[in-house]
Amino acid sequence: MNDFGKELQVRQVTKSFVSGGQPIEVLKGVDLTVESGASVSIRGESGSGKTTLLNIIAGLETADSGTVSLNGLRIESLSESKLALVRGKEVGMVFQAYHLIPELDVAENVLLPARIVGLMGRPQRDRALELLKKVGLGDRLHSSPSQLSGGEKQRVALARALMNRPALILADEPTGNLDEKTAKGVIGLIFDICRDENSSLVMVTHNPNFAAKTDRQLLLHNGLLTNIVK
Amino acid sequence: MPWYLYLALKQLFPSDRRISFFFLISVCGVMLGVMILVIVQSVMGGFGQTYRDKIVLTNGHIRIESGEAIYDYQTVLDMVDGMAEVQGASPYAHGVVMLQHDNRPAFPAIRGIDVEREPSVVPMQDFLQLGSLDDLDDDSVLLSRALAASIGATLGSTVEVYTPLMLDRLKDDEVLLPRELLVAGIYETGWNDFDSNTMVSTLRLMQELYNLEGAVHGVALRLRPGIDEAVVARHLNEILTGRKRAMTWLDMYEDWLWILQLEKNMMFFLLIFIVLVAAFVIAIAQLLTVVRKTKEIGLLVAIGGQPRQLVACFCFQGFFIGFLGTLLGIAVAMVALYFRNDIIHGFARLTGSQEVLVKFYQFAQLPAHYALGDFIVISLSALVLTTLASLVPAFRAARMKPAEALRSE
Incomplete structure (x- = not known):
């Protein structure tokens, strides 16, 4: 589906914050490699730096040291505009809180990433419809986000993340706001669609059952990533 | 249409057709300011034009x-x-x-x-x-x-x-x-x-x-x-003999006309403050929007938006509010000016001041003169002020760190 034949490589990434006048080292040299089409889950305690790691991979935060390569591009060396383009085309993000734009209807929310990267036409509209059908919202194109349930909102957010056929999906606790039954449905969709689209997946979750569905399970503890043997 | 203009319009006119109250208030503010400016400047221009016509009529050029x-x-x-x-x-x-x-x-x-x-x-x-x-x-x-x-x-x-x-x-x-x-x-x-x-x-x-x-x-x-009287007067002064000098009516009534223009300019200066207040309303409304939409701003950056595009998004909203307010203001002002004499005479009848109106202002009809220059100056002033008012919230939005914005409560 896409030509993400390379990989995501995170090398020796460190990040620290200052809290109460004291520096707190959240990431202490994280290494991570994700092959094309593979899925990885990251678990860890609250405040262990999972979201920070995702943000650094997406270029939303800068690491204190270390490198992040995506599709062979060094994220930290890109200009602001180039980085924005990479984020728009190569990375799809799914958040716990959905973050749908309330003034746009369902279809417009899904089409927004395509608009942002300057692609807007019949193929994009067809793609949005196709994705919304996949997530079971083909009949809710013109509904307002306020008319949707939590599960429906997250499915719209998933469709939005996949709009530009990104090579990498970063999902930050995508089921954190959902009940178990709805969460299972959403997780099922994420895995199915990522497989269909051949997108890599890095998912932060607290749920061991959902984490077990990924190819690799990692634990972020004490600022370092370690493998959890299945 | 670029996404930031599209989103700016969508935020002003959401898909579910609930227009923002702030938007309506902001447009009304600009509309009132522009309306009053157009009416006052047109009536002042009308007085000026009437005086000019009378001067020429009773003195020649x-x-x-x-x-x-x-x-x-x-x-x-x-x-x-x-x-x-x-x-x-x-x-x-x-x-x-x-x-x-x-x-x-x-x-x-x-x-x-x-x-x-x-x-x-x-x-x-x-x-x-x-x-x-x-x-x-x-x-x-x-x-x-x-x-x-x-x-x-x-x-x-x-x-x-x-x-x-x-x-x-x-x-x-x-x-x-x-x-x-x-x-x-x-x-x-x-x-x-x-x-x-x-x-x-x-x-x-x-x-x-x-x-x-x-x-x-x-x-x-x-x-x-x-015929341009200044050109003719200049030519006459070149050929007239002795101490004879040619003076245009503009030269003869220079002080009077200057005072008339000064009054008009002062009215503009005082009344532009209404638009300025409307611009502050826009700035406050936009600042509230930025605070309210912090996570959305973070999201827009996360899916490929750039800070300068966010600035354009908010500035365009200010510009559009100014544009719409200016258009409505001019339209309402034109209607009010069209019925100006009915309004004035109705008011004079109510207050019994019709005689006073004629005695002191010498006009049974309220004059109005529509000068394209006045319309351009008023429109540009309103557009510049409202667009500038959006700059503060726009830069605030652009300076947000996306990761922090997404985490904000």
Whole structure:
């Protein structure tokens, strides 16, 4: 589906914050490699730096040291505009809180990433419809986000993340706001669609059952990533 | 359409058609400011235009004077009559006399006119409310309505005229006999400067009263429509001999016109504050929006948006509010101006001030002049102020760190 034949490589990434006048080292040299089409889950305690790691991979935060390569591009060396383009085309993000734009209807929310990267036409509209059908919202194109349930909102957010056929999906606790039954449905969709689209997946979750569905399970503890043997 | 303009419009006009209250308030603020500015500037322009028209109507476009009596005025008349730009020329003499009727004295300015030539420069016949210009001869005068009222004279009355020359005769112990003249007409031009305290006689009578020995004080010119009076005056000044100088009506009333323009500018300066207040409302509304939409701003960056595009998104909203407010303001102002006389007369009837309106402002109708320049200045001011008002919230949005914005509670 896409030509993400390379990989995501995170090398020796460190990040620290200052809290109460004291520096707190959240990431202490994280290494991570994700092959094309593979899925990885990251678990860890609250405040262990999972979201920070995702943000650094997406270029939303800068690491204190270390490198992040995506599709062979060094994220930290890109200009602001180039980085924005990479984020728009190569990375799809799914958040716990959905973050749908309330003034746009369902279809417009899904089409927004395509608009942002300057692609807007019949193929994009067809793609949005196709994705919304996949997530079971083909009949809710013109509904307002306020008319949707939590599960429906997250499915719209998933469709939005996949709009530009990104090579990498970063999902930050995508089921954190959902009940178990709805969460299972959403997780099922994420895995199915990522497989269909051949997108890599890095998912932060607290749920061991959902984490077990990924190819690799990692634990972020004490600022370092370690493998959890299945 | 770029995504940031699309999103800006969507935030103003959401898909579910619930238009933001802040948006409506902001548009109304700009609309009110622009409406008041357009109305006031158009009415002020109308007053100015009416005054300008009256000045030209009662004085002509150009006057040639020398500061002393002009004896060779026929040469001047021959010269200007040969100029294609000149529609008409008429000599005049002017001064001050003492006028008396029924023991009521007045000291009006008097203008002696060439009855044959004057209509080509000043349409005196049109101003006459009583009498006729044909009846004006060397034994009669025309009085302004205000002057006639002040001395109790009317058409057919006989008035006594004393001139400054009679003072010399008094010094020689001569018997002082006033010149008795018949009131042949009463006029009103609508131009206060001319109507308040003036009278008109024939040029010959004025020459006699002032002992001018066939001389005049000046020659008034009316130019053909569309001719630039400044250019003609400049040309005349190059060819006129002696101390004779040509002055346009703009030169003669320079101070008056400057004050008129100053008043108009001051009104603009004071009233633009309404738009400024509306701009503050926009800034506050946009700042609240930025705070309310912190996570959305983070999301937009996360899915490929750039900070400068966020600035454009918010600035465009300010611009659009200004644009819509300006359009509505102009539209409402045009409607109000169209019905201005009905509004004014209705108000005057309610307050019983109709007479006052005519007496002090000399206009039974409220004038309005639509100047394209005024519309452009008002529109640009509103657009610039409202767009600038959005810059503060726009930069605040652009400076947000996306990761922090997404985490914000």
